[in-house]
Amino acid sequence: MNGSCSSDQSGMDKERRNKRPASSKWIAASLAGVLWIMPVIGGELPLLQRGHASIAMAASSFTATKVSEEIITSGATKLKYKYTVTRSGSKASGLADVIRVDLNNPYVSIDVMTGKNGKLTTRQSTGGMAKETGAVAAVNGDYFNTSGEGAPIGGEVSGGTLVSTPSQLNGLYAFALTTDNKPVIDEFTFTGTVTAADGTQFPLSGVNKGAYSPEGGASAYSHFNAAYVYTDAWAAQDRPKNSSTSPTEVLVENGVITQISDKNTALKVTVPSGAYILRTHGTAAAFVADHLAVGQPLTVAYSLHSKTSGETMDPASLKMMIGGHTILVDKGKAAAFSRSVSSIGGYRARTALGYSADGRYVYVIAAEKNDNSSGMSLSELQSFMTSIGVYKGLNLDGGGSTTMVDRPLAETQTTLTFDTEYGTEQRSIVNGLGVYTNAPQGELKGIKISGSSVLLIGQTASYTLKGYDTYYNPIDVASANPSWKSSSGSVNVGGSQATAVKPGTATLTAASGSVSASIAVTVLGGDDLSSLKAGTASAPLKEGSVIAVPVTAVTKGGASISVPSSALKWEFVGFQGGVQDGKLSVNSVNPGVTTGYAIARYDGFSTAIVLTEAAAVPWEDFENVAYPIAFTTNVSGVQGTAAITDGSDNHAGKVLSLGYDMTAGTGKMYAYAQFNGTAGKSVPAAATSMTLDVMGDKSLNWLRAEFTDNSGATIYVDLAKAIDWTGWKTLNIDLTGSNMKFPATLKRLYVVNVEEGQDERAKTGAVAFDNIAFTMPSLSSEAGLKTGTAVMVIGQRTLTVNGTKKAIDSAPLVQNGTTYVPIRYVLDAFGGSAAWYPATRKIMVLRGSKALELTVNKKEFIINGKRQSSEVAPISLQGRTLVPLRLVSDQLGLTVKWEQKTKTVTIES
Structure with a gap:
């Protein structure tokens, strides 16, 4: 993530190389996205559809338009596209991002990033791997078994060294770059042999592989009767876990056998640096017993093979390789899916990789799925790829794994290119593809001002001046003592500090020698806002x-x-x-x-x-629960518990614990903690918000609450779209948009594992709940308000409240069909207060949980911090301010009746 700003740019390249995994004889790989789980002996075979799918139908209505283009470094450019497509007769749109790498540029390269410190089984986010290896841009990589240690399903070559071999699975393609910079997309297989000192050989099934179910082999178990090599790039001591086999292992150092384990017993060590462990089972273990001994040399040979051409390829002829899933594009057209895509369907975030017809450009592609973008189907992704010039391309891991980072111009660190499906949360994955620069330091080419383009009055912000050189890499300009100036009085500038003074716009300009840069800054006034919201209502x-x-x-x-x-x-x-x-x-x-x-x-x-004597009414702290709590689910295969247990940390009392195991279930699965059988527990009065403490399990599952309201309707309330935290956290839930009719009952708190992208969420976990409270204004701020009936007659200076008549100093009137009244007397009758601010000609009306701000002669008003508009405005007559009765009564919860014949207004509460 760091780009050097030192004067020695060659040193910057050296630093980048040092951060990346050191090349050794073996290095291992990683994959992303559950496709299968290795069964135990006697268990069910994994439900993985095999064989080729039908030819994908390209989205004929799909169009993409480039909206921006930014240089990341010499030879790498980020392009953003907006796309539109028709789905089931409706228009949908979204965003996609492409990093285009020019392989003809000598200063840019691509390589695979692996876990932490270049090790398999460690896992790290895309951004974390980019920072560790010094990548200027990166994207997530191969598929992997999320319940496994963390190794890729496909093959991996990184830094010119074989890290992991392809799995024996049909239709999985990989992207590779040869030593002469030629891009290749193909389906690869692996062959290898182990040769003993006596010349006896045994086939090698793979290098650094997790357990899986091979296709087309003699066994449904990858490690049954097989020999695998594990190198020092495999960090875990399990080689692998859940393999359904017990190994005999051989440690080889400097080509010589130094240890052989007892039969069916793994060596209790991780692989030493520079060494490897031969892991064997069954007939392979018999080979070890019959032909290998400590002190003897052992030789391993291997090669890759193209399934399409049959060509043999030495891994040493490759700079890099990363595995993927189905082929998407071939010869510039949508290709038939090479493998079933039923498990990766839907409209999701997508990651893909491809190259141009002349082999010059590599396209690193990510389709966004977030609040600004609707995601893509695989066929839409094919259409997008062909529209931007991809000649051949394949699918990488998508969904919640889709993550792209890039280093903005003149910056030294990469940042998220867009929000993932989980916001700013980045999944920990096994590998990714990084883009690197080795350009020397050039001359200063330009500078850029970084800082906020929007300020609020009174806000002071710092701005930084950053430079980039002729290779578009960062270069230090701070020592040049740049000068700063502001174009208007809306912003005062002193050095790199700017203070917003009044609404308006200003251009801040910084100059360093003959180079200058500007940034437009807008200072927002109250008229620019639609709402002002306090975090605590x-x-x-x-x-x-x-x-x-x-x-x-x-x-x-x-x-x-x-x-x-x-x-x-x-x-x-x-x-x-x-x-x-x-x-x-x-x-x-x-x-x-x-x-x-x-x-x-x-x-x-x-x-x-609003501050009240009972702002948040405690509802349940689980200390003395007198009703039953039970676990329920919608799927018979889902198991779990819901019970009152002892808490932890700062929740040392009793809490409601909900544990779940959904591994035997299918489809959309729920784990409920059910209150009081089917009856639930009452929420007695209208609640505007709910707070509760939740101990999360970072499962990324969906957390919800189920209510039944006074009309019998079932109301579902989202507590968290994704449980992306561990430990205790307080959730504040706004209930005002739920349309719930009170009194209501809370029936269940529950965890949802939705079917789409199910591989990305944990199927087992445990959460806990404590200190549930509801804000119920009728029990607090509304409780002391007056009720009754008030009557006024147009043109008369009297007000009758609950039968008692009193004089008022300003009569109600009708103007242009609108009834206007003096608000002070209405509030005297029904509770509340009004304040007049002559300088701004505003009226602040406070009643119960309502704060209403009106302005004379302005139709816009503010209710509880939200700007709204009415058809009429308050008026001022003969020094008296009158407000539109209907507007005020609607906002304050009063009822108004009009009698045309007698010109009588009746107000009730």
């Missing part, structure tokens, strides 16, 4: 309370920005307090107040935190 109104109150602004364009404390002004209603370092402190509560408000304002845009 409600809090306890209690002296001494301290509550974290992070505030996020959402622009009208949909971007979310954390609002710095310096950009906010706070007002407190009903209590005395303060906010410092993002935390709200309640110093004292005003006498008689049961509901308070902390109002945060940014350039006139407001949001409010």
Whole structure:
């Protein structure tokens, strides 16, 4: 991930080479994405469809348009495409990213990255491997058995050294680069022999392979009656695990046998550096017993073979090789799938690799599946690949494994090119493909300003000036003392520090010698926001309370920005307090107040935190559970437990533990913790949010809750789209969009293992729950509000509340079909308060859990931090401010009736 900025660029190349795995006689590989699991003796054979699929039908409606092109380094360019496609009569769109590598460029190369420190069975994220090896760009690689140690299914050559051999499976293609830089995509097989000192030979089945079910062989078990070599690139002591066989192992150092294990017993060592272990079983173990002895030499020979041409290939003739799955493109057209793709179907993130017809360009391809992109089917991927010039290409591991990183221009580290299916979470995988530069240091070619292009008023941000040389690699410019300036008064600049002063735009320009760069900075005002949201919507109104109150602004364009404390002004209603370092402190509560408000304002845009005596009502802490809790599932093969157990860490009391084992199940599988049989447990009043502590297992499974509401409808609430953490974590769940009718009952908390991409999630695990609470405004902020009936007559300065008439100083009126009333008297009748801010001509109305901000003569209003618009606006007449009755009553939960004949307005609560 690091690109050197030193003056000795040749040293930078040396540093990169040193970070990559050291070349030895053997090096091992890795794969990604479960295709099968090796069965134990007597178990079922894995359900893996064999044989060729029908010719893939290319997506005829598919179109792709390039939206950007950026140079990563000399010889490597990142291209982003937007694609559109018709699926079942509906339009879908998405994004795909391509790193195009020019093999004619002497300064760029590609190679395989393997686990940690170049070792198999270690696993690491794509970004982690790129950082470790010094890659300037990278993508995830081969398929692998996620329940195995972490070795690739296909063959791997890295740094010119064989790491792992192809598995005996049909239709799996690999990408290779020869020593003369010629790209090759083919289906390869492996042959090898072990030769004893007496000249006797035994066939070698592979190098550094996990257990799998071979196709077309004499046994369903890869290691049965077979000999395998494990090198020092295999880090695990199991060689391999779950092999259904007991080995006899031979340690070979410097070509000489130094140890032979007892029969059916593995050597209790990892492979020493520079050595290898011959792992044998059955007839292969008999070969060891009959022909090998400590102190004798042992020779191993091997070669690769093309299935399509029959040509024999010495692994030493390859710079690199990485395995994949089906072929996708051949001779510039969509090819028939070479293997069943039923397990990798659907619209997913995709990874692929291909090359151009002239062999000059390698295309490293990733299709995105995230909030901005709908993913691709395999046939759509074929269409995309042919549209960008791929002559021959294959499929790499996709789905949640799909990860691309690249080093932006002038930067020294790689970053995620796009969000994965799990957000910024990167799966740990066995190998990947890295792009490397060995260019010498060139002259300064350009500079780039890095920093935020959007600021909030009062926010101070730092900007960095970074340079790139004639080979588009980073070069140090900090010592040149660049000058900085701002084009407008919206932003003040001092050195590389910029402070936003007022709404508007400014261009920040930095110059270093004859080279300069600029960045446009927009300072957002309140009018640019669509919402302002506090991370905590409600809090306890209690002296001494301290509550974290992070505030996020959402622009009208949909971007979310954390609002710095310096950009906010706070007002407190009903209590005395303060906010410092993002935390709200309640110093004292005003006498008689049961509901308070902390109002945060940014350039006139407001949001409010409602503080009540019962902000979050404790619902269940599992300390004294008097009802049954049981485990249930939707699939007979799924097993598990749901029980109250002792907690751990800071949850030392009782917790609800849910353990599950879905390995014997199929399809979409659920593991439920069920409350009180089929009855559930009641949530008695309208809840706006739910909080609970969850101990995660990083299974990447889906976590949900199931409610039954007052109408009998089943309501499903997402707690976490992916359980991507371990240990305890507090989840805050917004219930306002659930349309749940209360009172309701919580029936079940549960884990879901969905069918799509099932290989990427753990089928066994355990989670726990504690401290479930609901925010129920009717039990807190709404509890003390007045109810009753108020009557006003248009043009009359009287108000009748629950039969009692009183004088008011401003009469309601009708103007252009809209009824306007003095809001203060409505609030006097039904509870709440209103404040007038003459400088901004705003009215802040507070009632219960509602904070409503209106502006005279503006149709836009803000309710609980969200900008909305009405057909009418508040008005000012003869020094009095009147508000549209219908607008205010709807927002505050009041009911209005109009009697045309008597011009009477009746308001009820």
